[in-house]
Amino acid sequence: MNLFTDIGHLVAGAIAQLQSKGTLPDGLDLGPVTVEPPRDPLHGDMATNAAMVLAKPAKMKPRDIAEALAPLLAEDDRITTAEVAGPGFLNLRLAPSVWQDLAKDVIAKGSAYGRSGMGQGKRVNVEYVSANPTGPMHVGHARGAIVGDATASLLAYAGYDVTREYYINDGGAQVDVLARSVYLRYLEAHDLSVDWPEGSYPGDYLIDVGEALKAKVGDKYLEAEESEWLEEVRTFATDAMMDLIRTDLASLGVVMDHFFSEKSLYDTGLIEKAIEELRDKGLIYRGTLEPPKGKTPEDWEPREQTLFKSTDYGDDVDRPIKKSDGSWTYFAPDIAYHYDKVSRGYDMLIDIFGADHGGYVKRMKAAVSALSESRVPLDIKLIQLVKLFKNGQPFKMSKRAGTFVTLRDVVEMVGSDAARFHMLTRKSDAALDFDFDKVKEQSKENPVFYVQYASARISSVLRKAAEAGIDCTDDTLRAADLSGLTHDLEIALAKKVAEWPRLVEIAARTHEPHRIAFYLFELASDLHTLWNAGNDDTSLRFLQEHDPAATQAKIALARAVSVVISGGLGILGVTPATEMR
RNA sequence: GCACCCAUAGCUCAGCUGGAUAGAGUGUCGCCCUCCGAAGGCGAAGGUCGUAGGUUCGAAUCCUACUGGGUGCGCCA
Incomplete structure (x- = not known):
């Protein structure tokens, strides 16, 4: 409706x-x-x-x-x-009755109010986070995780069949570095002293992994050549890192439907298959690229490479898919991965990338257009960086200084609800200020608090009505006579509630969950305004002790607001508050 | 040099497939708030929507050029 x-x-x-x-x-x-x-x-x-x-x-x-x-x-x-x-x-x-009776419809629909059929059950794949499995996630990953997760929920709410997917970058050189780092921790677990070469991952989080490896293989690899242990250690290490990442994500309430391994693309020959698909379309050729103008790399020399003709689909230059040693570039498995997604029959693909991957947007879109015959649209959302603040002062992250802020730190400091809501109070393509103190602040300045406070007030008034012996169950409220809701503030609040389904569709169409957060703030604001007016004009209070009928009408409106707040916060992955502490 | 993103009130930001007098929070100023519905309330001031053109009945929104900031630019994933 x-x-x-x-x-x-x-x-x-x-x-x-x-x-x-x-x-x-x-x-x-x-x-x-x-x-x-x-x-x-x-x-x-x-x-x-x-x-x-x-x-x-x-x-x-x-x-x-x-x-x-x-x-x-x-x-x-x-x-x-x-x-x-x-x-x-x-x-x-x-007519006033349209707005008045809206509350009853909302209560009758309950959590279905605002859900939309616009998606028509079309299948959408939302890929997000996709952090390298080499360590714990930091605060920047958190924003991508939250925006991706909320986008997925939003689309599901709007009637799409959504898959939440994580692409594990376990096929490149960095997981070999991880494996070697874990191997060193494994040696340490056997009380051997080791040197940490440049570019390894010396973080403490690998100590346990080294211990676990020792527990699993004992002293089998102590004297072994790298070629003997690399593969097993790599698998062991990436599995451990993915467990870590899954746990971190879960602390934010993010649960993926599907993890897709880059490595599996090499094992199954899917890369060759995807490239063949492009070759059949005449989009693969041997050629030499021009050096970038203005900033020619010092070691530049013209070289013939295998290229994908992405310029046919709007890219600026054609892109190499093979290195000069014949191995694939990073782009090749990415093509194969998206080819796989297209093959799985999705009607739409959404990728949530960090802003530093902006240069890959055109080529990825070109690849998907080519592979799907332009059937499957790909929308890529770039997530801008998070600027951390503490007490209003910029807070620089530094591994060396020990001020590296992990995703888990954020959850422990401010909680999942506050972190999630706050990360969604900005367009994803704009940089976001994240001040640990402000996010926890209990004031009107803080939209998290303000929205939760609104839902808490509604819960509170429902409790009070029950204590006063006034029947305010949903079944009663949806049959109440609401013609007494005539005050401008009451009508204004009902109108805001009426906008909810429309807003869901706009947000879903644009893939912009932050619109939900802003709407909820406005809705909460309208509720608070009405509530505050009750301070001066007692006839506007939701609870009219000696007038059950009037109370039921007013509370029906409040209940409708809480239905929308619950639905909206549900999309954002935030729990509605029933009381403030 | 090229590509992408951003530029809206003093500050932080919203602004719908183009729509009427561009909104909110904060800050500033004024008034109110000794107890019942508490973590404040009411009101005012504050704008050439980065600049210059163009399309349109109509532009913050679309197009072009420019300015300023960010990101990226063949064997890094």
């Missing part, structure tokens, strides 16, 4: 009537017709641009179309006035 689409259908019906009467020509595209809340409340409750966007194709003046539509719309019970305004807007005012 979505009031805006309901009224949109009404507008479409009115247009059809005019067409059958010959006032408007047939065959008009209604796609650009919108029904939305006007920015200025003085313009009514909803406005449609129908007359303006149909003017040109219908070869009529916008105001003439609007004048013809207005009386037809006004016939509907829900609409009290339909006025032509400005260049041809049609401003609609809805």
Whole structure:
């Protein structure tokens, strides 16, 4: 249920009537017709641009179309006035009962209110985090994890069939470095002293892994050549790192549906298969790239390589898929991985990357377009960096100084709920300030607190009503008479609730979960405003001790708000508060 | 040199497939808040939407050029 689409259908019906009467020509595209809340409340409750966007194709003046539509719309019970305004807007005012009764519908729908069928069950793969399995995740990974997870939840809420996926970079040189580092810890576990070469991973987190390796293989590899132990240690080490990562993710409430191993691509020959697919399309060739202008690397020399003709699909230059020693570049398994995703039948792919991977966007999109015959859209979201603050002061991360902030540190310091909400209060492509003190602050400045406080207040008033012996169960509330909700603040709150399904669709269409966070803040703000008004005007208080009917009406509205807050926080992966401590 | 992202109130940021007088928080200023619904409330001021063009009935939004900041640019994944 979505009031805006309901009224949109009404507008479409009115247009059809005019067409059958010959006032408007047939065959008009209604796609650009919108029904939305006007920015200025003085313009009514909803406005449609129908007359303006149909003017040109219908070869009529916008105001003439609007004048013809207005009386037809006004016939509907829900609409009290339909006025032509400005260049041809049609401003609609809805009957108070529409807003009042909305609360009952919301309560009846419960957690289904706001869910949308726009996804039509289409299958979407959201790939996120995909941190190298070489150590614990840091705070930057946390943002990617949270944005990816919320995006996945958002799309599921909007009716898509969503898979949450993690690409394990376990096929490259860095996991060999990991294996060698673990081997050194293994030697240490046998009380041998070791030298740590440049570029290894000397972090403490590998000590346990070395011990565990010792427990598993004993002294088998103490005197062995690297070629004998490398593969087993590598597998052992990456498994251990993935356990670590899974645990870290779980502490944020992030649970993946599927982990995909880069290494498996080499083992199964999928890379060759994907490249063959491209070759069949004539997109693979031997050639020599121009050096980048302005900044030629010192050791540049022209070299013939195997290239993917990504320029056919909008990239700036063609991209190498093989190194000069004949092995694959990083891009090749990535092509194969996305080829696999396309082969698995997804209708849409979403990748959540760090901003430092911005240069890969065009080539990945080119590869997916080529491999899917442009059937599968790929949206890549770049996550900008997180700037840490403590007491308002910038907080630099440094491994050496011991100020390296891990994902787990963040969860332990501020909690999963606050971390998640805060990371979603910014567009993902804008840098985010994360101040440990502000995120924990209990004030209006902190949207996490403000939204949770709203849900806590509603829980509180429900408890109080029960104590006062007023029946406020959902079954009772959805049958209540809400015609007493006439105050501007009450109607305004109901209107905000009415916007929820519309907002979900906008956020889902744009793949931007931060819109949910902003909406929830506004909704909470409207609730607090009404609540505060109850301080001066007791008739606005939700709990009217001696008037059960009025209490039920007011609480029905509050309950509808809490339904939306729960649904919205659910998308963000944040638990609604029932009380504040 | 090229590509991508960003630029909106003093500060931090929203702003819908282009829509009417561009919003919020914070800060500033004024008023209120001794107890009941608490971690404040009400109101005011504050803008050439980076600059210059273009498309359009209509542009913060789309296009072009420029300025400033970030990221990246063949055998690193």
